[in-house]
Amino acid sequence: MADIIQLLPDHVANQIAAGEVVQRPASVVKELLENAIDAGANSIKLIVKDAGKTLVQVIDDGKGMSTTDARLSFERHATSKIRTADDLFLLNTKGFRGEALASIAAIAHVELKTKQEQDEVGTSIEIEGSNVVSQEMVVTPQGTSIAVKNLFFNIPARRNFLKSDTVELRHVIDEFHRVALAHPNISFSLYNNGSETFNLPVSNYRQRIVNIFGNKTNEKLVPVEEETEVLKISGFVGKPEFAKRTRGEQYFFVNNRFIKSAYLNHAISSAYEGLLKNGTHASYFLNLEVDPKTIDINIHPTKTEIKFDDEHTLYALLRSAVKHSLGQFNIAPVLDFDRDANLDTPYHISKDRVNVPKIEVDKGFNPFREEKKSFTSTMSYKKEPTAGWESLYQEIEVKNDNIESDFSDHKFESEVSTGTIFEEDKKIDNGNTTYQLHNKYIVSTIKSGMLVIDQFRAHQRILYEDFLQHITISKAVSQQLLFPLELHFTKQETDIISNLKEELESTGFIFSSILEETMQITGVPVGVPESEVSIILEQLISDIENEVPDSHFSTTDLLAKSMAKSLAIKPGQSILKEEQEHLVNKLFACKEPNVSPTNRTTFITMTVDELDKKFR
Incomplete structure (x- = not known):
């Protein structure tokens, strides 16, 4: 019997890999933006047309690539991030598997222009379906520009599965938000069909959130800060009164990488227990810093899921940190029976010098001396003469001539007995059929x-x-x-x-x-x-x-x-x-x-x- 097992050609293997790496235009956006960040870019521009179906272009001012590196970057499993298997557990970069550019080039028309700082001219490479069409020297600024055109041009079945431009653009913007939020120290801009959609300058984390989600977001944020030997937490959570019915504004970043974790999301939900209305979800933008050795980020093709060594500890720390912030900023009610807030020293006088109070004593005060003052009002009280301290235990008669003892003329308000309009409900109505x-x-x-x-x-x-x-x-x-x-x-x-x-x-x-x-x-x-x-x-x-x-x-x-x-x-x-x-x-x-x-x-x-x- 003839042998039936054979090695797949490279272009077929690349298309198979593209099925895992590239699911829609947003997947291309994610890979190209992450490559630009790994290249040390300070400014990144994203250009899309027709929600990325026609064009996805990323331009950065990073360190660029040499001619050899530019050509080699499109080969399978070609990467500058790792050398040995041990490096997989010490990752501090975005891309590392070397499949992104090879997979993208297998299903699109790709044009790459790149130049390093010390070079006078750069390199331009054009690839169509894994086939190199041209490679030449060009004049281009420092950095890298990658244009991905006509996505899935050679796989029409995959292209038919794409949604409308509105939906695909939403996914593109989501990926743009995730990368931009994780790196506020880098300026980002997004152009859709020739018009500017986002222009995010270098800023702090809070300002980056406000620039993306609008000025009204600023009043919704509560800061969260916690640092332990296991985990460092920083970022913001939303106030309960601004919770939404959708989960759109929920972001976890582990070592500056966006992740999805239902387990950690539950920790946030439990911290908000009793504060949210049914069916609503709180917003959060949290950065978690952990030792790279304690996580595995290669368990999912899109690298959005991470395996933690000790999830239970992270859960407890995250829940406590969020709950502490909500209580610290008076978002959540606090029960503390050992402390009276009314006795707290106001902040503006907490550092003032304390003055010793002066005490004055009436040395002639005698509690057994008879008082000659009488209290007169419409209620007149007559005090019987007392012979001494024994009179303190005698019954005091209170007489009031203005108070009448006969209440026969008084009328008291009583409830008016009225019939109820639901009296017929007491009877069984056979006409009700529901x-x-x-x-x-x-x-x-x-x-x-x-x-x-x-x-x-x-x-x-x-x-x-x-x-x-x-x-x-x-x-x-x-x-x-x-x-x-x-x-x-x-x-x-x-x-x-x-x-x-x-x-x-x-x-x-x-x-x-x-x-x-x-x-x-x-x-x-x-x-x-x-x-x-x-x-x-x-x-x-x-x-x-x-x-x-x-x-x-x-x-x-x-x-x-x-x-x-x-x-x-x-x-x-x-x-x-x-x-x-x-x-x-x-x-x-x-x-x-x-x-x-x-x-x-x-x-x-x-x-x-x-x-x-x-x-x-």
């Missing part, structure tokens, strides 16, 4: 048996069809607010709302102004509480950014689904009999009552025969 089960399901009787409705999904379906109709005919009713509602978002979030302004106004929203980071709303749809407006818009922005459920649905459809999900009756909410019956009637008046807007079952039926079988 019952709420565990504040989650509505049970109703039908001719064939029993109907069980999921109140959340059913209400979603009702609201979804209502919003679709309002947006289509543009005749939604709006309720005016007494005072304009001002909301604060990031620049990217306000851009999303601006693009949806016409559709939102069709549902009943009225915007008086939409600026770069703020917007004013003077009208909301009927039935929408003012307190829910920010939650609705946050959920809408999150759905648009993540394109729920996928790119095949129109913006109008997505808007109706997002608003229906935000305003629907939540599980655990009790509703009245009349509301239950109204919800049932409205559900079966819908065009598609069987499923929710996300294609989930809204109700089930159980016949009498099926119930009979349960008792056999």
Whole structure:
């Protein structure tokens, strides 16, 4: 039998590796930005077109590469970061495996220009699908410029899996945020389709957060500082009152590398225990510094997951540090029975010189001397003469001529006995055919048996069809607010709302102004509480950014689904009999009552025969 095992060609192996390293344009952005940081750059510029599908270019002023290094950098497992296997456990750089450029070059058109400081001219290399098209000397400034064009040009199946430009750009910006937050000592800029989206100068960590997420973020931050032999923690957490429904502003950095850790995230959540509303998540921007020997960062292709030697200790330290900061800055209530805050010395007089108080003693004071002063008022008290100290134990008679002892003329207020409008509820009303089960399901009787409705999904379906109709005919009713509602978002979030302004106004929203980071709303749809407006818009922005459920649905459809999900009756909410019956009637008046807007079952039926079988 002939041999059937053979070695794969390099270009095929590179495409396989690209499947792990490059999942979307944001993956290219991450690898190229990390390479620029490893090159010692002080200024990095990121240029994207069509959310990175057409172009991803990173320009830095780092140390650059020689002609040999530039050509060798596109080979598999070529790296300047490690020499031996032991170096894998002492990593202080971003990239180290040598697969990034080789994988990117296998599935795109790549143009590299680089020059070192001591060289007079630089090197230009063009590669298409792992094939070197040209290599020549060029005049270029110090540093490196890598342009990745037409991503997945030779793998159309992978290109078809990419989402819309809005979603892919959101992922690109997320990667840009992660790298920029980890390195406030480097200036970053981002250009999308020729327009400047971010321009982040060199700054401290707090200012970098504010520059990215808006000026309003500054008042939301609480500093966290803790240093032990095992772990050094620095950064900021958000105040509980500014917690969001989404997890967008949650960042962990371990040795300046962004990571995801559900275990450490739980430590933050437990520190906020009792301070957050249900369904909300606190923001945090925390830097953790640990010994490189105690972590393994090569357990995931994207290097966003890290294995710690002692996770339990890190969990305890992180939870304590966050809890201490919340208490220190009076964010969380403190119970301390051994200390009275009223007895604390004010700060402005804590260093003043203490004056010794003067004590004056009345040497002629006699507590047994009879007082001749009498207290006169409408209540007159007559003091009987006393012969001495024995009179202190005698009964004192208090007489008051102004107080009448007869209270017969006085009238006391009493509760008026009124009938209750719910008296009929005491009787069993056989006309009621709906019952709420565990504040989650509505049970109703039908001719064939029993109907069980999921109140959340059913209400979603009702609201979804209502919003679709309002947006289509543009005749939604709006309720005016007494005072304009001002909301604060990031620049990217306000851009999303601006693009949806016409559709939102069709549902009943009225915007008086939409600026770069703020917007004013003077009208909301009927039935929408003012307190829910920010939650609705946050959920809408999150759905648009993540394109729920996928790119095949129109913006109008997505808007109706997002608003229906935000305003629907939540599980655990009790509703009245009349509301239950109204919800049932409205559900079966819908065009598609069987499923929710996300294609989930809204109700089930159980016949009498099926119930009979349960008792056999």
